[in-house]
Structure formats: structure tokens, C-alpha cells
Amino acid sequence: MAADTACKAIREHDSDGAITLVGAEPHPPYNRPPLTKGLWHGDDEGSIWRGTEEAGVELVLGRRIVALDPAAHRAVDAAGEAYEYDRALLVTGGRPRRLPAANGDVVYFRTLDDYRRVRALAKPAARFVVVGGGFIGSELAASLVSTGCAVSMVFPEAGIGARIFPGELSAFVTDYYRERGIDVHAGRLVAGGDDGRVRLDDGVELEADAVVAGLGIEPAIELAGAAGIETADGIVVDELGRTSAPDVFAAGDVARFPVAALGGTARVEHEDHAKSHGRAVGANMAGAGTPYRHLPFFYSDLFDLGYEAVGETDPRLRTMSEWREPNRTGVVCYLDDDDRPRGFLLWGVFGQVDAATALIAARERVDAATLRTLLG
DSSP: OHHHHHHHHHHHHOSSOOEEEEESSSSOOBOSGGGTTGGGGTOOGGGGBOOGGGGSEEEEESOOEEEEETTTTEEEETTSOEEEOSSEEEOOOEEEOOOSSOOSOEEEOOSHHHHHHHHHHOOTTOEEEEEOSSHHHHHHHHHHHHTTOEEEEEESSSSTTTTTSOHHHHHHHHHHHHHTTOEEEETOOEEEEETTEEEETTSOEEEOSEEEEOOOEEEOOHHHHHTTOOBSSSEEOOTTOBOSSTTEEEOGGGEEEEOTTTSSEEOOOSHHHHHHHHHHHHHHHTTOOOOOOOOOEEEEEETTEEEEEEEOOOTTSEEEEEEEETTTEEEEEEEOTTSOEEEEEEETOOSOHHHHHHHHHHTOOOOHHHHHHHHO
């Protein structure tokens, strides 16, 4: 998605320049969120395509760039084909983290082909083990249950979404998933297994027709690192998206960028950032010269629960909450040591991301009355 918006932004600023997108997947750019959401609930697969080629982009698909020479302004793919460039954009994303102890066939869910494979396996009463309690795991588990599959979830945290939600809310969501028929094994690791069976570290064995893992990603920085480009849990870029190499930019999941509203740097793996950062960096490649100051937001749907969030949503921070209906409609604010907001979780509250972002940017103390303004 970041590559797509970058290409379109380049074209908006340069009507004649040649744009080539080289991608390892066999498909043109597509929207990823529907892979765990909409496509399981009736959306047509044709709705995910982003139409990158309509911007006059040459798509070279099923090819992986394996060498980059910034001095020569040259890249080479695995088939030995060379590409000369005036400016290059690295949008290499990441690869799924893998289970350290698991034999048999595990789907590390990330791509359209992964979705197609899991969908084909999702017959009524099929038994799935979903490993991971974050975005992919929680959304996919809910979608699989909606198709009539039997689902067990396994993850090391104390509850679903524990890396984002405060403890009490995470516990509520975990119990809610159990009420919806999901067999949740919180605080557990996969110790091993083979086809048809998954063994947990407490000795429990789960029968499985299929195992799907959603464990996050590791940023794909090898190409940049081999080219001598600065990396630090991602490819380091400035506010224009420039890397440490002349005429080489990076965007999206793989980029570690300055966060003006919060200070410091971050690497963000969500749809809004992929699209907004790609768009900004693409424009800057074509000479726009506009710093990226956007504070990314994210969202999720968990059965009939839903939320939007913005900023730093780390439950290790002190939090303040205001609820219209406990665990159903409320606002959670994540605070620094001076009671200034660093992030907001808008639980069952929609259309308030801009207002929450403004509160973060203002860097002023907030109180319960401030939070109630976001409840509407």
C-alpha cells in the first residue's frame, strides 16, 4: 500500500517521469486489512486492488531486488536484471515472525495468497489453532469463528490485545472471545507439534486441521544494510523520507521516522501510516519538500467490538479512562509523567481521531472533563 501511494504521489508531481515498481509478490498492490476483515464477511476480492498501474507505473511482479548500489544508482533483482534510477524508494515491509518450536505446516498470515489458502481450509467445523493475540490473531480468530470453524487461540500475553489495551480491558476482551466460542489459551507458548496437533508449554495438546500464526513482522532491512544504509529496527529516514544514502528513500512498515508530535522516532505497521507515509515520501522524491508530520492512527474490529486509536498506546504508561458504558463505549488516554497525552484508545467511539490527535499535539495536561469531550 505504501508503494502504491508513493507511485501515485510521484505521478501527481511528475507527469512524465518513468516509474517502475518491483515487487516480490505475484500480485499488484492491494489493500491488506480486508484479508482479516471484509473478505471474510462478504466483500468481493476484486475490491482490494489499488489500481497502481493506472498511474502509468510499470509493474515488475514476482521479482525481488537483491542488490542496491547507491553510488551507481543501480539495483539488481534475483533474475539478474538491472534497474537504473535517479531516485529509489525502499518499501520492503517485513516478513512474519516465525514460531521457534513448531513442526508441520503453519500459515504465517500476511499476504493475499495466505488468505486464499486459509479460506480454502476454513470449512464448517474445521479445527484451527491461531497463534498470536494481537491484530492479526484476534481479527482472524473472530473471522474464522464466523464461518463455523472451531478456533483455539494461543499467545504468551495475559490477554488479547495486552500490548495495547489496559489490563482490565484486555481481560474483558479475552472473556468476550471465550463467550463467543473461542478456546483461549492465554500466557502460553507453542512448545511443538506436527500435522494435526499442537503441543503447548503446559503440556496441553490441541487438535488442529490447520495452524495460522500472526506474530507481527521483522522489518526487511537486509537490502538496505548491505548497501551501507543506516538501519535501527527499520531503515532510518528523516522527515522527508530520505535514508543515509543519496537519492534513496524508504517508507511504510520498514521505515523508522521522526515523530514530531511525540518526539523521538518510531516504526509503525498500520494501514494509515503505510498510505500517508508512502504518499508523503513519494511526493518528496518528486521534489515536494514537505516534512512528514502526520501522527498515524489505527483501528480494529473484534466481533461487534471496535475501536480507533492514535499515538503511543502502550499499557505500561499510566492511563486515564472515561466510560459511557464500561468496556463498550469509552476513551482511554495514555499519559506521560506530566499528565500530558501520548495516545488515545477510542473504544466504541468513532470520528474523534482528529480531536484526539490535536490534544496530543497541544502537549497540555488533560483531565476527565477533557476525555468526556471525546465521548460526544
